[in-house]
Amino acid sequence: MTGAEAVVKGIAEDGGLFVPEKFPQVSPAEFEELCGMDYPERAAFILSKYFDEYDKEELLAATKEAYAQFEDGDAAPLVRLDNGMYMLELFHGPTCAFKDMALTVLPHLLRKGCDLLGIKEKILILVATSGDTGKAALEGFRDKEGVKIMVFYPDDGVSKMQKLQMCTTDGDNVNVVAVRGNFDDCQTGVKRIMNSETCKTLLKERGYLLSSANSINFGRLAPQIAYYFSAYCDLMTSDQITFGDKVDFCVPTGNFGNILAAYYAKEMGLPVGTLVCASNKNNVLTDFFASGNYNARRPFYKTMSPSMDILVSSNLERLLFELSGRNAEKTAERMKALSQSGKYSVTPAELAKTKGFYADYTDEDGTVECIYDFFMDYGYPMDTHTGVAMSVAQRYEEKRKKDDPKAEPVPMVVVSTASPYKFPQDVLYALTGNDVKDSFKGVKRIHLLTAMKVPESLKAIRYKTPRFKTVVGVDKMFEEVKKFL
Ligand SMILES: *Cc1c(COP(=O)(O)O)cnc(C)c1O
Numbered sequence: 001m002t003g004a005e006a007v008v009k010g011i012a013e014d015g016g017l018f019v020p021e022k023f024p025q026v027s028p029a030e031f032e033e034l035c036g037m038d039y040p041e042r043a044a045f046i047l048s049k050y051f052d053e054y055d056k057e058e059l060l061a062a063t064k065e066a067y068a069q070f071e072d073g074d075a076a077p078l079v080r081l082d083n084g085m086y087m088l089e090l091f092h093g094p095t096c097a098f099k100d101m102a103l104t105v106l107p108h109l110l111r112k113g114c115d116l117l118g119i120k121e122k123i124l125i126l127v128a129t130s131g132d133t134g135k136a137a138l139e140g141f142r143d144k145e146g147v148k149i150m151v152f153y154p155d156d157g158v159s160k161m162q163k164l165q166m167c168t169t170d171g172d173n174v175n176v177v178a179v180r181g182n183f184d185d186c187q188t189g190v191k192r193i194m195n196s197e198t199c200k201t202l203l204k205e206r207g208y209l210l211s212s213a214n215s216i217n218f219g220r221l222a223p224q225i226a227y228y229f230s231a232y233c234d235l236m237t238s239d240q241i242t243f244g245d246k247v248d249f250c251v252p253t254g255n256f257g258n259i260l261a262a263y264y265a266k267e268m269g270l271p272v273g274t275l276v277c278a279s280n281k282n283n284v285l286t287d288f289f290a291s292g293n294y295n296a297r298r299p300f301y302k303t304m305s306p307s308m309d310i311l312v313s314s315n316l317e318r319l320l321f322e323l324s325g326r327n328a329e330k331t332a333e334r335m336k337a338l339s340q341s342g343k344y345s346v347t348p349a350e351l352a353k354t355k356g357f358y359a360d361y362t363d364e365d366g367t368v369e370c371i372y373d374f375f376m377d378y379g380y381p382m383d384t385h386t387g388v389a390m391s392v393a394q395r396y397e398e399k400r401k402k403d404d405p406k407a408e409p410v411p412m413v414v415v416s417t418a419s420p421y422k423f424p425q426d427v428l429y430a431l432t433g434n435d436v437k438d439s440f441k442g443v444k445r446i447h448l449l450t451a452m453k454v455p456e457s458l459k460a461i462r463y464k465t466p467r468f469k470t471v472v473g474v475d476k477m478f479e480e481v482k483k484f485l
Contacts, residue, residue, distance in 0.1 A: 004113035007219035024049035062108035099136035131162035142171035167466035215257035224261035246273035278392035289359035371430035
């Protein structure tokens, strides 16, 4: 199995996820090299460790092109706040969420992968989204040769801004369809299409292969590893740490993709202290790390951090694999239990191996309070997902000090996953207590209040007319795929 195959296939025949055979290491000398590089070079360096059959120069050309689309010339800036914590801002890309970090690169990995494997067919990418992945995938694949991309989203399950972003996408190879139902209905619908014989026959007739842009694709995971190394290098080059010092990261988590990339970075030799896994009220992961029991059969809450409203965190499968001592059979059993009964457990010995993680959650009030406090105290506006992470990070730091008052301080990097302007109504509410109906009114008020620059990509869609208006029932999704091909 090569990196190219993992990216093109997306998921193994038996439904399992692809993992690296071993974790490539980054040596101290290589660290030194990394520190002298800019972001695209750092990203290409990390990618080449996993995609060793890809040409290094071509990888670099790909990351350069991808990250040139980010505003202000730095794709992953590290910002120091006055409370001593650091924000790793990953939202300066074309769609204002961290999904851009990987989805601007994935099309290159896929196209090059097809070349390496001698695949002649065109690629059809089907995406089920709760908002952020959809737009980032559309932007990543729009006008890319030999690819068509189709996104399904729940008609009532995305924010107004997310819907407008998706439905105004340009390009001849894109399609966006709203589904009457929730995110799970979209996801089940897409899976059903992917597995149906009728669909397979149709695709074969038309000369297409099916692939996925969801976060279970290894091609989404790999580019995410790079920014953890980059943040560490930035701390080194600004003399905040010396090589070998540990750094903690706090990640707002949904599908467990972003924080898993941090874990992979640690396995590659990055000196990571604790990985703080922050959840909202859908705190299935908090419970898992506390007890070793994963139970998705619980109430589902719609929160102001919708990209974290997830009860089945798909990428946790990759961590389970490591915890079990890389036992594929045992991992498959647990995944089967999850799909059949909604739950599984790990053994106490396996749970003990997760002590590098600390998991906690924040409710809606805690998120609002944190966003308000941080703006008032440090003048730093955060989006709702980042607010969850910051609130949990603060609680972690307090606990750490209480447990061991003499402990050496460890730098805390909080991963900021979206621009405050992407969730303007909720952010404005957190900052002022005011409700506005119109997203752009929210954008304007946040701008007046914070003077933070409004991303060009959001400005640009304000007066655009939505191109895509189709709304279908779950049973009509395949009809839409047929029309599109
Ligand atoms: C997708 C997303 C998350 C969750 O990331 P996972 O990789 O699914 O854990 C958090 N915040 C924002 C803004 C997102 O779009």
